[in-house]
Amino acid sequence: MSLDIVIRNAHVVDGTASPRFRASVGIDQGRIVEIDKGDRIPEGKIDINADGKLLTPGFFDIHRHSDWTLLVDSSAESAIEQGLTTEVLGNCGFGPAPAVDRKRVEQNILGHSAKHGIEIDWTTFGEYLDRLDRNLGINVVPLVAHGSIRTSAMGVTDRPAEQDEIKKMCYWVDEALDSGAFGLSAGLEYAPYQTSTTTEEIVALVKRVGERGGLYSTHTRYRIFNSDKGVAEAIQIARESGTRLQISHITPRIFARHMTEAVLESCDKAREEGLDIGFDIYPYEWAPGPLTELLPGWALEGSADDVVQRFRDDQFKRKVVREHRVNLCRWVQLDRWDKVIIVGAPKRPDVINKSIAQLAQEWSKDPWDVVFDLLAEAGTHYTDLTEITHTLDWEDILLTIRDPHCSFGSDSSTLSRKGPLKDEAMMPGCYGFVPRVFDEVVSSRKALSFEEAVRRLTSLPASQLGIWDRGIIRPGLVADLTLIDPKTFRDNTTWTDFYARPGGIDLVLISGKVVVENGCATGAREGKLLRAKGGVA
C-alpha cells in the first residue's frame, strides 16, 4: 500500500533544534508516518524529490491579529505562502467576542473595517468561533480578548470594575474556555485599560484560565517608560492565578530600552520559582496599533457617537493636547510625528503609508489636527484607523531573541493578494514575517542557528500553547510541513512594498495536503480551527 505523500532526500530540520539530517519523510492520512534515513519507503501516491532542500515543521505565528480578516477571506494566502500553518488570534486584548454591545465590541477588533460588509451576528465566543470555522486555509488557535470581555460586561469606561462586573466578566471567560479558547489575552497598555483595569480584575479572570490549564497572554502596561513594572505585574498575575504566561512582544519600547536585560532577568527569576513563562517578539523595529492609542482613556468613554462628537470639539482637542499622561506614543510627546505612519484608513487611501508629519505639511495643519480630522472623518468607524510607530531598536530585539524562551510573533494580519483584502496591508509582516526572521536573525545578524530559529517558530510556540501533535517532524504527529529552498529563501517585502511574495517556499502541507506549491497557494483549504479541550489542547 503506497503512502499518500513521500518527500525524499530532504534535509530535515525537525523543530527541536537538533542538527539537520538527510532523510525521506512518509505521510499518510494527514500524519507523518515514517522518517527514513535510508531509501526504504516505497513510492508514494505523490512522490516528491526534495533534492537536499530543507524540510521543517509548518511555522507558528504566536501573535497575529487576523480575527477580522479571516472572516472576510479565510484563504490565508499571505500566511501560508510564507510557510505558516498555524496562527494565534485574539491577541493584545483585541478580539471580536463576546459581543454583547456589537457596535462597541466592533471597535475592539484590530484590523476591523466596515467596508468589508460583514455584520457582527454573534454574541458569544462560541458563536464567533462557529462563524470563523468555515473553510479555513490555515490552522487557527483562538484566545479570548479581555477588552471584549470587559466591554461586554461594563461598556467602555475609564474606571475600575465593580465586583458584580468582574463576576459578569468571569462568566464570559468561562463561556470562551468552554467553547475552545486556549486562554485569555489582555492589552493593558491600551486605553482605557491602562488607567482603569486593576491587577485584581485580571487575576480574577486569569484564575479561571489557570484552573483549566489555559494560557494568559499579555501586552503589558507602561511599555513606554516603565516596562519592568508591567512585566512584574504580569509575573505577579501568573503567580497569583497559577496560570502559564506568555508576554507578548516583551522587548521594552525604545525609550525604556535600558530595561531590556532587567526584564528578561525577572522572567528567569520567576521560572526559578516554578512559574511557566514564555515571551515573543517581532523581527521589526516598527509596530502597528490603532490610531486611538494616541488618546487618553477618558477620550473613548461612552457610546461611539459620543466619542465622534468629541473629535470636532475644540475644548476636547485642547484637553487631549494638554493632557500629560496621554501619549502611549513617546514620539508624539517629542513632536516626532514622522515616527507615526498611517497604514489603515478605509475611507482615505490617499493617506496610507504617509506619516502624520507629512500629512501636516501637505494639509498645512497642526499634526494633532490631522489626527483629529482623520478620526472625525471616519465617523463611528474611527477605530478602523491604524498606524505603525517606531517602537524598538534592533540591539534590544537581539538581546530578547538570545533568550531560549523567546518565540516569534508578527503582530500582523493574514491577508490575500486577491479578493476583498487585496488592498489591505498593515505592515510587511503580513506577507513577509517568516523569511524576515531568517534574513535578519540567522543570515545577517547571526543571532541564532537556522535550526534554533526553526524551533522558535515551531515546537517552542506549540508547547507554550499546549499543542502536542504539531510543531515537530516526528512519526505520529500531524503533517504540517514546509519545504524551503535555502538558495532562494528570502523576504522580498520592504517598507514601500508590503505585498511581495517570499522566495524559496517550495511546498507547504497542512494536515498532509499540499496548500502551497512553488511559492503559490493552491487554493486548498486544509486549516482547522483548533479548540482547546477543557483549556488543555
Ligand SMILES: [Zn+2]
Ligand atoms: Zn500588542
